[in-house]
Amino acid sequence: MLVLRGFLQPRPSSHLVSIANKLVTAKTFRRASSTTNKNMGDKGDKTNKIALDEAKKLAARTAVDEWITEDTKIVGIGSGSTIVFAVQRIAERVWKEGALCDLICVPTSFQARQLILDYNLNLGDLDRNPIIDIAIDGADEVDSRMVLIKGGGGCLLQEKIVASCAKHLIVIADYTKRSLRLGEQWCKGIPIEVTPIAHVPIKLKIEALFGGEATLRMALAKAGPIITDSGNFLLDWRFVAKREFDWDEVNRALMMIPGVVETGLFVDNAHKCYFGMADGTVKVQNR
The missing domain is CATH 3.30.70.260 (ACT domain)
Structure with missing residues (x-):
């Protein structure tokens, strides 16, 4: 079985990995330039801020490790850029740590389905798995009352269906998605x-x-x-x-x-939100 796993380990598409590496490199370069180039006259916050991708990764990994356990049988996989890091962490635990081998992943979109397949995780559907233990998804904005705006990527219908079938909806996001009231951060409607x-x-x-x-x-x-x-x-x-x-x-x-x-209004759906913060910490918001 161990030998078989070695052959079946996920091999994400090379072009996706290349694009992701370029994005992280570009953001790291911009961040370094903004803190070292004193001729730019930047008088802003002197606190070292991590890149948005790192903030997303922190939130995703923390949520996965806290909520997806050996007792988790069915997980809903959301859509968006932050979800990529959640699926990567799930795949690490399946293929590198030898855990969660029987975990079934139910996608909320074509993107989520492809991620599940790319990482050789068990693909499920609502016909055979109508009751989901945990759904993990992103958000475009979260207010102080845990009302979400979702659907910036166009997957709101399937996301809400999967969320409605889950015992708990866990939201992962970076610090730019956190607001006191809707409309402060997300301006696209x-x-x-x-x-x-x-x-x-x-x-x-x-x-x-x-x-x-x-x-x-x-x-x-x-x-x-x-x-x-x-x-x-x-x-x-x-x-x-x-x-x-x-x-x-x-x-x-x-x-x-x-x-x-x-x-795209998700009211009284989310159980917890994990925000990767600019200082490298994770802030948890409860309903």
């Missing part, structure tokens, strides 16, 4: 997945109900709008940031609009 036929009426109804502006998310490398994994469109609702909202009521009202499939 709340993603709302809609049926294509209804995107214009839905846009007008959202703006009439709550103000702000709802815009159709357009693709960058193709003509036309973004298409989600479920074949729908995405509206990004840029709400009035300084206005007070009861996000539970807003979410319910949005879901009552015909044609709205799901929203």
Whole structure:
């Protein structure tokens, strides 16, 4: 069995590893330049700050080690850049430490599915694994009441479905995703997945109900709008940031609009949030 594991150890795509290394190198270079080049006149914080990727890695590894144990049988794998580090840590424990061999991973997106396959982890689905022990996912923003904005990557529907099947949803993020109130850090709006036929009426109804502006998310490398994994469109609702909202009521009202499939508001979903901080520590936020 040990010999077999040696052959089956994950071999992530070389181009993904290359891109990741370039990103980390570039960020490290920029960080070093900002602290050593005194001619730039930087009078900001003198505290040494770690790169965002390192902050994400700290949060991911801490959460995985605390929540995924020998008793964990099914884990939901979220989407986004921070999740890559969580899957890497799970793979380390499976292949290097010989633990969690029977762990089944249920993906929330095509990206998550590919990560699971790239690292030779056990791929599952909700048909055979409808009850999930732990779901680990990222967030675009987390406020002081643990309300999340998710869906910046367009996977909100499947993310919320998997989260709803999990006994606990554990969120991992870097320090830039932590806010007192929604809209302080994330300025791209709340993603709302809609049926294509209804995107214009839905846009007008959202703006009439709550103000702000709802815009159709357009693709960058193709003509036309973004298409989600479920074949729908995405509206990004840029709400009035300084206005007070009861996000539970807003979410319910949005879901009552015909044609709205799901929203990127995650209210009372997350159990704990792990933030990798700029000083190299991990801050834990409870609901």
